Each structure stands twice: as structure tokens, then as C-alpha cells.
Amino acid sequence: MNNHHQILEFNCILSKLADHALSETAKNKCLSLTPYFSEREAKKHLEDTTQAKRIICEAGSPPLSAMADLEKLITLTEAGDMLLPDQLEKFMSFFSACKRLKQYLKRAQSASPKIGSYGSSIIDLTILFDEIDRCIRHGRVDSAASKELYNVRRKSEQVNDQIKAKLTTILSKNKAWFSDSFVSFRGGHYTLPVKREHKNNVPGSVIEISNTGGTCFIEPSSVSKLQQEYDTLEIEEDCEIRRILYTLTAEINDALPDIRRNIEAMETLDFLFAKAKLSIAMKAGPISLTTERIIRIESARHPLLCPEAAVPLCFTLGGETRGMVITGPNTGGKTVTLKTVGLLSLMAQSGLHVPAEEASVFTMNNLFLCDIGDGQSISENLSTFSSHMKNVIGILEEATDESLVLLDELGSGTDPAEGMGLAIAILEELCNRGCLFVTTTxxxxVKDYAIHREGLENARMAFDRQTLTPLYRLEMGEAGESCALYIAQRLGMPDHIIKNASSAAYSTKKLDASPSDPHFLFHPSPNPQASIPSPKIVPDLPAKPVSSVSQQFNIGDSVVVYPEKEIGIVFATANEKGEVGVQVKKTKKMISHKRIKLQVSASQLYPENYDFSILFDTVETRKTRHQMTKHHDKNNMIILEEGSKEP
Incomplete structure (x- = not known):
């Protein structure tokens, strides 16, 4: 596909179009659709779409056939192969669809005489359909297909019944000989399941032996003659079936010219109705095509966007105005506008309806040339710029006065001064070429250049300054702003930074603007953002030395706590603050060493390596601690809280 068409996402439209077609040929025709360059031909195909849509709206969906594998079956027929019953049924299905479609088009004659006339080109193949239907039923040749087939099948059934009756009699008379009480069908023969030790009691041919070897499936000699007769009848039946299938295949072969004509008509109608179905699905309609260099779009929307969310586009270009420069904030809809103009022009020139008012007019273009860059990367500015310049150079080499050129962010991705100079020079060249073009910037x-350059017009994408949201509405005749400074100020950027940014961008002229000026930026922010406290770095300072006096207390020492003069036991040595952990009346406290006096040291009260957890921990805590030394259990947990009272 043409790369410019793909950039405009015309391939997505063709994919949707192909989804509405049934036959493989029609699908391929949809996917390979290109714009027509003859005004008469383009208008003809556009009118075909209109009439097909009118028929569907009045008569309902057409009874088309997918014609799956029909071409392969035709090839087999031409090669002289015999068609099987299921293959003949596919032809029957096609013949039936042709008959229904012919009737459908006859009813639609009043809505569209032109498309309705296709019905007269469809050959009635009812006679051939009836013959196949008489011979083929439920995927097999029916006994009524011929008298010979009926007779041979009737005889086969009679012989078959005689064989089973004889075997049943033998089975019932000598039950001890057999491992089962029923007749088995093995290897195309009716047999009896004879026990291995009794196989000599049943004269006949061993057809099969069970996996265990305990049962022999024997065809008794008494039914051999009947079995031979049955086999002969099966051969006769098969020969008669093949004769009937070859006869039907020959009749198909004789009707191939008519079948091919019907296939061609079916594929043509499939393509036409696919365009109509796409129009209905997109809520599109017919528009006017002209060779005059004018585009007038009324209430259009991009066909790949959700209809409920899309903002209608009104756009006019042509006549004295050959080019348009669209400006506005980022994500404001500039690129979508470019693509909408290009894509709808492509669709209209390809004979498709577009989602726009019927009053819309589209000019015929010899080339659709565009450079629309999506997903640009700041880290690849040079390569992006080089790529865009290569595209623009190619466009300038091809563009004529009958071309439509669409350029997105012309001159971006490089030094702003040089990019701006290139943008103006390129626009000047396009003006001299006389082509229609739309660019964003x-x-x-570039906006000032468009104001003073004859043949150019500015347009902008509307933007709501109160909600900071784009309105996606194109406003013709006025230049827009990127609104970057305004958006930054509304989002809380400090005013002094905004002033410095404006001074750097526009000099100090804008700082002196009157507050009544709609472009005045520096009204004090109505809701200045409060300063948000920032986190502070906490340095890792060396710990203060612990008093040597506090270090004299050891775990288990008996001490006196002043001024209460309470007796307690030390459970934790002094910390960096000089506080010692003392348990008084089962309550743990951190007390300054200055308030504590040693009464009796632990070495005098307890033996060496004494387990002080007996004094300070509860029985439950000690038990949990003991379990934790043996194995890990996520449910085991000890909570130590300073000053907590033990239960």
C-alpha cells in the first residue's frame, strides 16, 4: 500500500470494508481499493455505494454467498475429477443463493434500477439444483437417484438380513461355544465370537482373533455364499454411485460458463454491498466530488474515532486560499484534523461514503502526500528531523497543482530558528506549486507569515482556558497559541518563573501588557499553591558517649529507685541517654541512672549464666522464644514494649 495512504490509516478503513465482504475475491478487492483518477469513474463508484445502501435500507441485507472453495471445486471439475456428495452440496448452496439473490434484486429494482439490473445477469440454475437435490441427500447418494441403485441396495439389505438370521440361529443353539451372545462385524464380514477351544466346532474362515487370543471371530461356511453375494452387491452399488456422481459432475462441467457468470455477479454485488454496509456502520453518507480545487467539509468526524466522542469538523480550503496553517496547544486535535481531511478525501475519491454532511465537497487529487509524525522521541531529535526532512524533500519532488499535501509540525525537531526558517521556505515553495496544503505549527x-502571505489562512484549535482542556474544534481565520505558559501558570508554576519564561520567549513586551489584554498572563494566581514541606536529610551522627557511672548497672542487679525508694531489678543496661531499664512491681521502666542506687549486685544474688527471662518474661513469651530457637513459624511473635505491664 502507498505509504502516504497508510499514514492516513486508509488501510484501517479498507480492513473494516473487507470485514463486511463474504467472498474471498470481494475481500481482496476491498483491501486493494485505491482512489480513482477519472472524475466520471469516481462519481460512478460513489453512486453505486449510494444505491447499494438504499437497497439495504429498503429491502434488508442481501442473501449473498461466501462461495467457499468454489473455485477449487471448479478446477477439479475441469480436470475431470469426480465430485463427491459434500462437494456437490456446496454447488447446490451456491445455486440456492443465486436464486434468492435474483429474487432479492427483483424486489429492489424500484430502489435502484442500476444495481437491480444485476439480477438479470444471474443465470437461473434451478434445473441443475433440483437434479443434484434429487440424487444427493444428507451427504450421500440417495437410493432414489436411479432405479438400479434402488434395486441393488434393496437386494443388499435382503442378503444382509439372511446372513444375520443364520448367524443368530447358530449362536442361540450352541451358546457354550461362544464368548458373546451377539453377532460381530469384523473386517467387512459378519462373524461369530467363538471361544478358542471350540473353534474346530464351527467350520469356516477365521477373520480376526482377539487381543488376548481367547476368542476367534469366525465366518461360518454356511453363510460364505451369502457373504460373497453381499460383497458382489456392494461392488455393484459402488459402481452405480460412481456413475451417478460422474454424471452430476459432467452436468456441473457443462454449466460452468453460467456458474462463472453467476460467481462474477455475486462477487461484484458482494463488493458493492460491503461498501454500503460500511457506510451504515460508520453512519456515513454521500458527498460531492469535483475537479475544482476546493474542499468544503461540513460536520465531519474521523471515521476511526468513537462517533459519540468525536467533535464535528468544519473545514474549507481552496479557491483563493491554497494553504492553511493550523496552530493550537498540544493534544488539541491538530493532527487529527490533518488526518481527517486527508482520510475523508481518500475515501471519497475511492467511491466510499464519508462521515460528513451531504453538503460537503471534496476535490479530486492526483497525489495524497503527507508527513505526519507520531510518537516522536526527544532522545532522537536528530534522526526524527532527518527523517521528516527526507519525507518533505520527497513530497516537494512529487507535488503538483493537483496534489493535497499534509504536513504535521513542519520544521520541528531541530534548532527553532532554523526550523522556523525552513518551515516558511517550504510553505512558500508549496504556494508556488499551487497545490492544496494544510500544515500544523x-x-x-509561521503564523505571521500566513497572515501576510496571499493564498494562506490561519486556523486554530479551540482551547478552554478555565478547565485547561482542548475543545477539539477548528476555528478558521484566527491564529492560535500553544498556551504553554498559560497552562503552566494555571497548574501552579510560580509567577516569577512564568515572567522569566515569557521574557525569554517574547522579550519584555508582553510583561507590559494591560491586564485587560486577553493574552495577559500575569494576573496573580487566584489560588496560589501553598509551599509543600520537603523532606530533610538526617545525618548519621556518632552516638554520645554513655556515662561511665551508668555502665556500673548490670542485668539482675537489685537497685533502689529514688525518690520513691522502690526496690527494682535491672532488666536492660544503660542506653545512650544514660537510662537504665528497671522492673518495679512487674512494670518495666527506663529510669535515669542518677535516680538509681545499687543495693545488691546480680553476681551475689544469682548463679553464673542464670536465665533472667524467668524474671522478666511471661510463661507464654518464654515458650514462644523456646519454639523460635527450634524452627521458624510465621505465627510465632514476641512484642517487647517499653514500660508495658506483664499480665
Missing amino acids: HYPE
Whole structure:
């Protein structure tokens, strides 16, 4: 596909179009659709779409056939192969669809005489359909297909019944000989399941032996003659079936010219009705095509966007105005506008309806040339710029006065001054070429150039300054702003930074603007953002030395706590603050060493390596601690809280 068409996402439209077609040929025709360059031909195909849509709206969906594998079956027929019953049924299905479609088009004659006339080109194959239907039923040749087949099948059934009756009699008379009480069908023969030790009691041919070897499936000699007769009848039946199938295949072969004509008509109608179904699905309609260099779009929307969310586009270009420069904030809809203009022009020139008012007019273009860059990367500015310039150079080499050129962010991705200069020079060249073109930009110099250059017009994407949201509405005749400074200020950027940014971008002229000026930026922010406290770095300072006096207390010492003069036991040595952990009346406290006096040291009260957890921990805590030394259990947990009272 043409790369410019793909950039405009015309391939997505063709994919949707192909989804509405049934036959493989029609699908391929949809996917390979390209714009027509003859005004008469383009208008003809556009009118075909209109009439097909009118028929569907009045008569309902057409009874088309997918014609799956029909071409392969035709090839087999031409090669002289015999068609099987299921293959003949596929032809029957096609013949039936042709008959229904012929009747459908006859009813639609009043809505569209032109498309309705296709019904007369469809050959009635009812006679051939009836013959196949008489011979083929439920995927097999029916006994009524011929008298010979009926007779041979009737005889086969009679012989078959005689064989089973004889075997049943033998089975019932000598039950001890057999491992089962029923007749088995093995290897195309009716047999009896004879026990291995009794196989000599049943004269006949061993057809099969069970996996265990305990049962022999024997065809008794008494039914051999009947079995031979049955086999002969099966051969006769098969020969008669093949004769009937070859006869039907020959009749198909004789009707191939008519079948091919019907296939061609079916594929043509499939393509036409696919365009109509796409129009209905997209809520599109017919528009006017002209060779005059004018585009007038009324209430259009991009066909790949949700209809409920899309903002209608009104756009006019042509006549004295050959080019348009669109400006506005990022994500404001500039690129979507470019693609909408290009894609709808492509669709209209390809004979498709577009989602726009019927009053819309589209000019015929010899080339659709575009450079629309999506997903640009700041880290690849140079390569992005080089790529865009290569595209633009190619566009300038091809563009004529009958081309439509669409350029997105012209001159971006490089030094702003040089990019701006290139943008103006390229626009000047396009003006001299006389082509219709639309470009988007953020350069104020390009906007000024469009104001003073004859044949150019500015347009902008509307933006709601109160909600900071784009309105996606194109406003013709006025230059827009990128609104970057305004958006930054509304989002809380400090005013002094905004002033410095404006001074750097526009000099100090804008700082002196009157507050009544709609472009005045520096009204004090109505809701200045409060300063948000920031986190502070906490340095890792060396710990203060612990008093040597506090170090004299050891775990288990008996001490006196002043001024209460309470007796307690030390459970934790002094910390960096000089506080010692003392348990008084089963309550743990951190007390300054200055308030504590040693009464009796632990070495005098307890033996060496004494387990002080007996004094300070509860029985439950000690038990949990003991379990934790043996194995890990996520449910085991000890909570130590300073000053907590033990239960």
C-alpha cells in the first residue's frame, strides 16, 4: 500500500470494508481499493455505494454467498475429477443463493434500477439444483437417484438380513461355544465370537482373533455364499454411485460458463454491498466530488474515532486560499484534523461514503502526500528531523497543482530558528506549486507569515482556558497559541518563573501588557499553591558517649529507685541517654541512672549464666522464644514494649 495512504490509516478503513465482504475475491478487492483518477469513474463508484445502501435500507441485507472453495471445486471439475456428495452440496448452496439473490434484486429494482439490473445477469440454475437435490441427500447418494441403485441396495439389505438370521440361529443353539451372545462385524464380514477351544466346532474362515487370543471371530461356511453375494452387491452399488456422481459432475462441467457468470455477479454485488454496509456502520453518507480545487467539509468526524466522542469538523480550503496553517496547544486535535481531511478525501475519491454532511465537497487529487509524525522521541531529535526532512524533500519532488499535501509540525525537531526558517521556505515553495496544503505549527513567525502571505489562512484549535482542556474544534481565520505558559501558570508554576519564561520567549513586551489584554498572563494566581514541606536529610551522627557511672548497672542487679525508694531489678543496661531499664512491681521502666542506687549486685544474688527471662518474661513469651530457637513459624511473635505491664 502507498505509504502516504497508510499514514492516513486508509488501510484501517479498507480492513473494516473487507470485514463486511463474504467472498474471498470481494475481500481482496476491498483491501486493494485505491482512489480513482477519472472524475466520471469516481462519481460512478460513489453512486453505486449510494444505491447499494438504499437497497439495504429498503429491502434488508442481501442473501449473498461466501462461495467457499468454489473455485477449487471448479478446477477439479475441469480436470475431470469426480465430485463427491459434500462437494456437490456446496454447488447446490451456491445455486440456492443465486436464486434468492435474483429474487432479492427483483424486489429492489424500484430502489435502484442500476444495481437491480444485476439480477438479470444471474443465470437461473434451478434445473441443475433440483437434479443434484434429487440424487444427493444428507451427504450421500440417495437410493432414489436411479432405479438400479434402488434395486441393488434393496437386494443388499435382503442378503444382509439372511446372513444375520443364520448367524443368530447358530449362536442361540450352541451358546457354550461362544464368548458373546451377539453377532460381530469384523473386517467387512459378519462373524461369530467363538471361544478358542471350540473353534474346530464351527467350520469356516477365521477373520480376526482377539487381543488376548481367547476368542476367534469366525465366518461360518454356511453363510460364505451369502457373504460373497453381499460383497458382489456392494461392488455393484459402488459402481452405480460412481456413475451417478460422474454424471452430476459432467452436468456441473457443462454449466460452468453460467456458474462463472453467476460467481462474477455475486462477487461484484458482494463488493458493492460491503461498501454500503460500511457506510451504515460508520453512519456515513454521500458527498460531492469535483475537479475544482476546493474542499468544503461540513460536520465531519474521523471515521476511526468513537462517533459519540468525536467533535464535528468544519473545514474549507481552496479557491483563493491554497494553504492553511493550523496552530493550537498540544493534544488539541491538530493532527487529527490533518488526518481527517486527508482520510475523508481518500475515501471519497475511492467511491466510499464519508462521515460528513451531504453538503460537503471534496476535490479530486492526483497525489495524497503527507508527513505526519507520531510518537516522536526527544532522545532522537536528530534522526526524527532527518527523517521528516527526507519525507518533505520527497513530497516537494512529487507535488503538483493537483496534489493535497499534509504536513504535521513542519520544521520541528531541530534548532527553532532554523526550523522556523525552513518551515516558511517550504510553505512558500508549496504556494508556488499551487497545490492544496494544510500544515500544523507552534512557530509564531509561521503564523505571521500566513497572515501576510496571499493564498494562506490561519486556523486554530479551540482551547478552554478555565478547565485547561482542548475543545477539539477548528476555528478558521484566527491564529492560535500553544498556551504553554498559560497552562503552566494555571497548574501552579510560580509567577516569577512564568515572567522569566515569557521574557525569554517574547522579550519584555508582553510583561507590559494591560491586564485587560486577553493574552495577559500575569494576573496573580487566584489560588496560589501553598509551599509543600520537603523532606530533610538526617545525618548519621556518632552516638554520645554513655556515662561511665551508668555502665556500673548490670542485668539482675537489685537497685533502689529514688525518690520513691522502690526496690527494682535491672532488666536492660544503660542506653545512650544514660537510662537504665528497671522492673518495679512487674512494670518495666527506663529510669535515669542518677535516680538509681545499687543495693545488691546480680553476681551475689544469682548463679553464673542464670536465665533472667524467668524474671522478666511471661510463661507464654518464654515458650514462644523456646519454639523460635527450634524452627521458624510465621505465627510465632514476641512484642517487647517499653514500660508495658506483664499480665
